[in-house]
Amino acid sequence: xxxxxxxxLSLSVTxxxxxxxxxxxxxxxxxSDGKTYLYWYLQKPGQPPQxxxxxxSNRFSGVPDRFSGSGSGTDFTLKxxxxxxxxxxxxxxxxxxxxxxxxxxxxxxxxx
Amino acid sequence: EVQLxxxxxxxxxxxxxxxxxxxxxxxxxxxxxxxxxxxxxxxGLVWVSRINSDGSSTGYADSVKGRFTISRDxxxxxxxxxxxxxxxxxxxxxxxxxxxxPQNWGQGTLVTVSS
Numbered sequence: 001x002x003x004x005x006x007x008x009l010s011l012s013v014t015x016x017x018x019x020x021x022x023x024x025x026x027x028x029x030x031x032s033d034g035k036t037y038l039y040w041y042l043q044k045p046g047q048p049p050q051x052x053x054x055x056x057s058n059r060f061s062g063v064p065d066r067f068s069g070s071g072s073g074t075d076f077t078l079k080x081x082x083x084x085x086x087x088x089x090x091x092x093x094x095x096x097x098x099x100x101x102x103x104x105x106x107x108x109x110x111x112x
Numbered sequence: 113e114v115q116l117x118x119x120x121x122x123x124x125x126x127x128x129x130x131x132x133x134x135x136x137x138x139x140x141x142x143x144x145x146x147x148x149x150x151x152x153x154x155x156g157l158v159w160v161s162r163i164n165s166d167g168s169s170t171g172y173a174d175s176v177k178g179r180f181t182i183s184r185d186x187x188x189x190x191x192x193x194x195x196x197x198x199x200x201x202x203x204x205x206x207x208x209x210x211x212x213x214p215q216n217w218g219q220g221t222l223v224t225v226s227s
Contacts, residue, residue, distance in 0.1 A: 037213075039213055051213075094157075106157075
């Protein structure tokens with residue numbers, strides 16, 4: 001199984017400041033079809049997860065442009081350019097290049 | 113509006129069985145792959161199973177293989193998860209999700225395995 005490792009475990013951010021979360025996979029997520037199968041989710045308190053980023057850098061429908069994804073191969077980053085109060089929750093990365101789909105352990109983002 | 117509503121969770125003894133349902137509305141279920149993902153209390157997300165749009169192909173996490181069965185009834189717009197030989201470690205909120213990868217998620221249903 002592909003192991004997904006996220007850092008940091010938690011992050012406390014002042015509103016308006018940037019935030020960055022790292023995700024590393026134990027195998028390359030670049031497929032022979034040219035796509036990179038890395039996804040980012042946010043689970044707000046008491047809610048199901050919501051998809052933020054698909055194929056490592058594409059924002060899902062309705063996701064604000066302060067969220068961006070970057071990276072390649074096995075190293076990926078989710079950046080929030082200016083954190084807002086509504087961004088609190090746990091962020092997960094996930095790979096879908098092979099079954100089983102596997103998630104990172106999560107990064108909890110709090111507001112200072 | 114896309115809606116996914118899970119049901120069928122509850123308290124079950126170790127070794128028991130449950131069938132979860134996921135009622136889909138606002139879209140045509142037969143056009144989408146579907147997943148079950150679970151989350152133990154206070155823990156992270158764990159993928160459980162996936163089924164393709166016509167039900168001809170399925171996949172499972174090793175931890176549930178041979179015990180859980182995913183299925184779908186596209187005519188009834190419903191996804192299922194049959195869970196047998198339940199263990200304490202199966203205790204979790206079970207989410208159904210739409211898409212080749214989980215895109216839209218339901219609110220989840222809690223399964224508690226305990227004597």
